[in-house]
Amino acid sequence: MTTSDTPIEPPDAGAAPGYDVAESTAAILRRLRRVEGQVRGIQGMVADGRYCIDVLQQVSAAQAALDKVALALVDDHTRHCVLGADPETREERHAELMTALARMVGRR
Amino acid sequence: MTTSDTPIEPPDAGAAPGYDVAESTAAILRRLRRVEGQVRGIQGMVADGRYCIDVLQQVSAAQAALDKVALALVDDHTRHCVLGADPETREERHAELMTALARMVGRR
Amino acid sequence: MTTSDTPIEPPDAGAAPGYDVAESTAAILRRLRRVEGQVRGIQGMVADGRYCIDVLQQVSAAQAALDKVALALVDDHTRHCVLGADPETREERHAELMTALARMVGRR
Amino acid sequence: MTTSDTPIEPPDAGAAPGYDVAESTAAILRRLRRVEGQVRGIQGMVADGRYCIDVLQQVSAAQAALDKVALALVDDHTRHCVLGADPETREERHAELMTALARMVGRR
Numbered sequence: 001m002t003t004s005d006t007p008i009e010p011p012d013a014g015a016a017p018g019y020d021v022a023e024s025t026a027a028i029l030r031r032l033r034r035v036e037g038q039v040r041g042i043q044g045m046v047a048d049g050r051y052c053i054d055v056l057q058q059v060s061a062a063q064a065a066l067d068k069v070a071l072a073l074v075d076d077h078t079r080h081c082v083l084g085a086d087p088e089t090r091e092e093r094h095a096e097l098m099t100a101l102a103r104m105v106g107r108r
Numbered sequence: 109m110t111t112s113d114t115p116i117e118p119p120d121a122g123a124a125p126g127y128d129v130a131e132s133t134a135a136i137l138r139r140l141r142r143v144e145g146q147v148r149g150i151q152g153m154v155a156d157g158r159y160c161i162d163v164l165q166q167v168s169a170a171q172a173a174l175d176k177v178a179l180a181l182v183d184d185h186t187r188h189c190v191l192g193a194d195p196e197t198r199e200e201r202h203a204e205l206m207t208a209l210a211r212m213v214g215r216r
Numbered sequence: 217m218t219t220s221d222t223p224i225e226p227p228d229a230g231a232a233p234g235y236d237v238a239e240s241t242a243a244i245l246r247r248l249r250r251v252e253g254q255v256r257g258i259q260g261m262v263a264d265g266r267y268c269i270d271v272l273q274q275v276s277a278a279q280a281a282l283d284k285v286a287l288a289l290v291d292d293h294t295r296h297c298v299l300g301a302d303p304e305t306r307e308e309r310h311a312e313l314m315t316a317l318a319r320m321v322g323r324r
Numbered sequence: 325m326t327t328s329d330t331p332i333e334p335p336d337a338g339a340a341p342g343y344d345v346a347e348s349t350a351a352i353l354r355r356l357r358r359v360e361g362q363v364r365g366i367q368g369m370v371a372d373g374r375y376c377i378d379v380l381q382q383v384s385a386a387q388a389a390l391d392k393v394a395l396a397l398v399d400d401h402t403r404h405c406v407l408g409a410d411p412e413t414r415e416e417r418h419a420e421l422m423t424a425l426a427r428m429v430g431r432r
Binding site: 241244245248249251252255256258259262263265267268269271272273275276278279282283285286289290292293296297309312313315316319320 | 349352353356357359360363364366367370371373375376377379380381383384386387390391393394397398400401404405417420421423424427428
């Protein structure tokens with residue numbers, strides 16, 4: 001089990017060729033900053049007493065943005081932590097991913 | 109159609125007895141502030157190179173928190189804007205809610 | 217609490233004008249028969265060893281169809297059982313709907 | 325691109341050791357037969373005019389069962405079609421999986 005507070009090892013040789021982890025991290029951070037802005041915007045709408053349906057639409061937009069972050073993390077994990085690992089570690093990390101996907105899909 | 113930038117009218121007589129809109133708004137704002145903190149925390153995790161599965165778990169937690177915000181808004185809208193409206197406005201607002209729910213459920 | 221095995225009372229005067237419950241029930245049944253056919257088709261695909269991604273696409277289609285059934289039921293319930301009820305029953309039925317929506321949205 | 329109507333090749337050496345595709349297919353088929361029964365049951369409930377909230381609960385149960393089918397297919401695909409493939413095919417199949425997951429998660 002990868003311990004939660006250790007930074008992950010650098011991109012290994014097993015990762016897909018041409019795949020740039022730093023680039024992918026930067027894209028995920030950009031998306032997250034945008035989500036933070038959306039959530040702050042929603043607070044303003046609620047504080048101003050804006051129409052609930054308009055607020056709901058913005059909540060759905062923030063959810064969709066977080067879905068994209070989640071998918072980017074799944075993509076990174078598969079390429080970088082599953083495909084690039086030795087067979088035993090791979091099995092463990094694949095199992096961790098399946099648990100995370102079950103949580104994402106939400107219903108159990 | 110309620111225009112998007114008009115603050116909504118004060119709680120009307122048709123709303124459920126004992127239902128306190130200000131209280132509900134305060135609870136929604138508290139939840140949103142917590143979501144904002146969660147999203148900022150996720151940015152820190154990504155910047156620190158934390159294990160993707162741990163990041164994913166926090167994304168799922170933020171999504172679950174936003175789901176609760178969305179449900180609270182649906183509850184408010186139904187009580188306050190649908191049930192408390194005259195029949196014609198009610199029909200329009202109910203239709204707006206159904207559209208918002210379809211967006212929330214996500215698949216079309 | 218409406219007991220689970222009692223057929224629901226006939227459409228009441230409070231329901232939206234021009235709203236036809238029998239028509240809506242027929243549409244829901246048509247959708248459900250189509251979902252049943254989809255699920256049987258997916259069984260055939262799996263038994264034939266078809267490519268997992270193609271099977272997954274059909275599972276997503278069946279889920280989307282069930283989402284539409286769920287939304288139609290929410291629509292019916294709100295119009296027929298919430299809006300058309302006296303204030304006290306209305307509160308109870310609205311609360312039941314919110315619980316059902318939380319289950320639909322899935323994350324808690 | 326794997327063509328949609330070709331049965332997939334037999335389990336390859338790259339699949340996780342101890343992983344039994346036939347066993348997994350049988351489990352997926354069992355789940356699907358149960359979902360088919362659930363959907364037929366829901367039709368009966370609607371035809372009998374059962375309370376919408378009870379019907380909704382059964383729809384949510386069928387959705388949760390389909391979610392499990394989808395996750396089992398994702399698991400199979402990753403083990404069998406992604407991990408067991410040569411690097412180029414692997415990239416293509418991983419990309420197909422990411423598209424399928426985006427569809428599953430639903431919001432875009």
